[in-house]
Amino acid sequence: IFILLSSACGIFGNAGQGSYAAGNTFLDALAQYHVAHGEKGTALDLGTLLEEGYVAENKQVMTRLLRMNLLTLMSLNQLFAMFDYYCNPSREYQARHSQLCLGYELPTKNFRNLFIEAPPLAEAKIIAAEGLQMKLGRALGLSIESIEFDSKLESYGVDSLVALELWNWMTKEMSADVAVFEFVRRNESERLLEGLLRPRVRQGTLYPNSQIYVPQALRPSIYGH
Template sequence: MLITRPSHCKRILKSLVGHFDQGHIGPVKPTTVYDAGSVQEAFRFMQQGLHIGKLVISLRGPDGSLKINTELVTSIRKLKLDESASYLLAGGLGGLGRSVARYLVEHGARHIVFLSRSAGSGPDDQEFVVELESLGCKVQLVQGSVNNRDDVVRAVSASQNLKGILQASMVLRDENFAQMKIEDWRTTIQPKVEGTWNLHHATLEAKIDLDFFICFSSMSGTTGLAGQSNYACANTFLDAFAQYRQSLGLPATSIDLGAVRDAGYVARDEALLKRMKVTGSKGVTELEVLEAVSMSILSKPVIKPEPAKNTEEAEFVDQSNLVLGLLSEIPLSSAESRALWKNDRRMAVYHNSSTDASDGSGSGGDVLKAFLSNAKKDASVLKANESVQLLAVEIGRKLFSFLLKSEDELDTSVSLSSLGLDSLVGVEMRSWWRQTFGFDITVLEMLGMGTLEGLGKHASQGMLKLIDSESG
């Protein structure tokens, strides 16, 4: 219009300015003002769709001061490895080891040495080497055993300016302790015990100043696991070894891993994954492992502790050990929980952190978890109308928690739009839905269900299909 009818635009603008000068045009009212530090609350309020007028974010006060918290916050340190250094991975050519190697390269590593008995002979080894080289990293494969001192010395010598070691050697020989042969015991013990000592002594003799020495241990060394007495013993050694190195003023961390469900040995074992699901074990994700590696590398320099004058009263704090995987999908207080460590007194904090799901006073989250646990045992409960209503209420509770609304207003028959569900909240609800019910739903599908009762029915039908496919 400005191009084709400029005179008309001029008259409209003059008229607007005139009305503004006369006070007929002003800002939209009412205006709800939020400080800059309360942006999240402002968006939450806007998502409800109940406001009238405008929501305004005020950056400065009348005196010109910023309305935000300007206190200094410790910035998160980002992992940046030395491009001129080498990093040695012992037994790092498995699924999880490859993920760690990629992670190191993505954060600056430009020379990685792998020590493995099968180095270079695996079906995908060469492709993996090419992948790392395409990222600008030089890769050396040293074929040898971490149990053999000469092989370890050879790998250390091949690592110019060695700055970090990751000990990921693992051999499993599961068997009941009473029936276990000495060969099975030694086969599992040696890579983690003798191999770790070899790496330790080889670097000391070469006078190598390491930035980090990370041992991949297991929760079995902390909580135990049936049929894995040899493996548990080996991992308990790694935890003690990390403490020993730190007592010498040398860097060391032991990462006790639960079952890593999306990478490595466990991810390839369908039977083991099913057993994890039955016991309620949440497992560990690949991302969590990589974050633990980053945390271990970035940890503060080791300070050699002063010996305690009275060892009986001295407080013990283990700063050399990280544990990942102490989570259960089923509340520990539930009779359905089969977590191996639920009765371990050291894990009491996990009981205290959740409400007892066995009584009616439990939180909505525990009620839903208990229901889902029962549904996995007996899928027929999902067909009951009462189950659909329970699911509708629990979905509504989660929706209201996102909307910061009181559950007193919850009505499963009211339309979702009236309750405040929109595309923004739908994204958050979708993420929770996938994690809770085990199958996906799009935001459009969610909005199209109409009411919470519709969502409850969809959840029930979806879980029935999921359980049928898994049992088939």
């Protein structure tokens, strides 16, 4: 019986740790390969350990990870219980069960579907803002409540790499209509919502100095005027 200690990073990735994520996905595939060939073993995709490791020794890092609302803490006792279970020689192994994902929570909302299905512009704007707050919070380790759209992204520590990640998410998940060079250069929270709402707007009055149509009732909340 062999146990491979992999990481949840191989499941959801992490900015700046592409090689680490790739190494963990290799461990997951290796476990599946060996089990498919009649051997016993599994890959445990661990999250954050409460008592040991880099995160446990750096409280600021732990606080930032917890604010992301993605990872959950695991105790050593829970980890050892996993070892006891998977090291049981009488346990049957199947290739499709060769990988166990631990220590993270799945997203509770599908913002792409919610955004597409929201008919009124006002509702779409709220969903877009909530999705951006969640994405920014996870990327920067900030609480969602602390992110306001009347502030520049740079005030939250957004650099060009994080901005590019946000742009990729916006264009893929919500079909945002904003060029990457414009987004990275301007780096403004207002520009995020504008780019998300532009494809959805179908009626209203052209707002001054803007290329999108926005109903009167939404102007103060989007533009801050």
